[in-house]
Amino acid sequence: MDFKRIEWIFLIAFIALDIFLVGSFTQQARLLSVTNTSPTSSTALVLRNIKEDQITYGKLSDKRQWGYYVVSPETDVFRNKPARLHDESWTDNNQELTATFATAIHVNVKHPTRVLNSVIRTRVINGKQYRYDRHLSTVTQVVYTQTFKGIPALTQAGQVRFNVRNGIVTGYTQGYVKEPRRLPKKQRMISAKRALIALYQYNKINGSSTVQWVRLGYTKLLAANQHVIYVPTWVFSIRSKATGNVTYRQINAFTGAVMNKD
Incomplete structure (x- = not known):
């Protein structure tokens, strides 16, 4: 890809982002006005209200980091590549590949990576670019994610997901983000604690619940x-104390706006 084409991609991406950010400005401005200007809604008071609503969470950082948007071409990344796959059948649907092993693989459900680390490196397309993600994995699904400059892809577009049933893995589903590139302008992100406050003030976290974990990762913003x-996104895993159900919530790490979950 020549330099001029990259410049045009970045320019168009910035225009699209400007249009999107205009739409989210009102939501962000309301959050900032509530959290920064109202004496009755200071950070300390909001956190006390969170506690009174029996919402528990671990230690969250106040640190603000710098981050970047990432752009990737929207193409059929698996075109012709599945021909490399051996001993498995596959289908390529909507930029996502689903593969089924000819012979099922047995794993220890408590330590599935002992086998799957080798499988993903040797039997999955571009498998060496993925890393095991213990937060997203469960006893029925083992997840590996791509990373962009050390930040994981918390979107199915950049993940390999092995389905596990009674210790048997019959196949996987793979998404792949091709040639991810940072947009040149860096921006300051909100802290994990500020993201929690945003969730609470937008009524996206119910009382009597526990924040199991908070992750910073990339999720899809727009095409x-x-x-x-x-865009860098704060992702929360929230478990209801009453029902045990788990909900995932996302906050745009640049604007503080609520995002749809992926």
């Missing part, structure tokens, strides 16, 4: 000019 733009 423009046959490219996909990914």
Whole structure:
């Protein structure tokens, strides 16, 4: 890809982002006005209200980091590549590949990576670019994620998901983010604690619940000019104390806006 084409992609991506951010400005401004200007809604008071609503969470950082948007071409990344796969059948549907092993693989459900680390490196397309994610994995699904400069892809587009049943893995589903590139302008992100406050003030976290974990990762923001733009996102895993049900919530790490879950 020549430099001029990259410049045009970045320019179009910035225009698309500007349009999107205009739409989210009102939501962000309301959050900032509530958390920063109202004496009755200071950070300490909001956190006390969270506690009174029996919402528990671990230690959350106040540290603000710098981050970047990431852009990737929206193409059929698996075109012709599945021919490399051996001893498995596959289907390529909507930029996602589903493969079934000719012979099922047995794993220890408590330590599935002892086998799957080798499987993903040797039998999955571009498998060496994925890393095991213990937070997203369960006893029935083992998840590996791509990373962009050390930050994981918390979107199915950049994950390999092995389905496990009674210690048997019959196949996997794979998404792949091709040629991810940072947009050049860096921006300051909100802290994990500020993201929790945003969730609470937008009524996206119910009382009597526990924040199991908080992750910073990339999720899909929008598509423009046959490219996909990914944004740093605070992702929360929230378990209801009453029902045990788990809900995932997302906060845009740049704007503090609530995002749809993937």
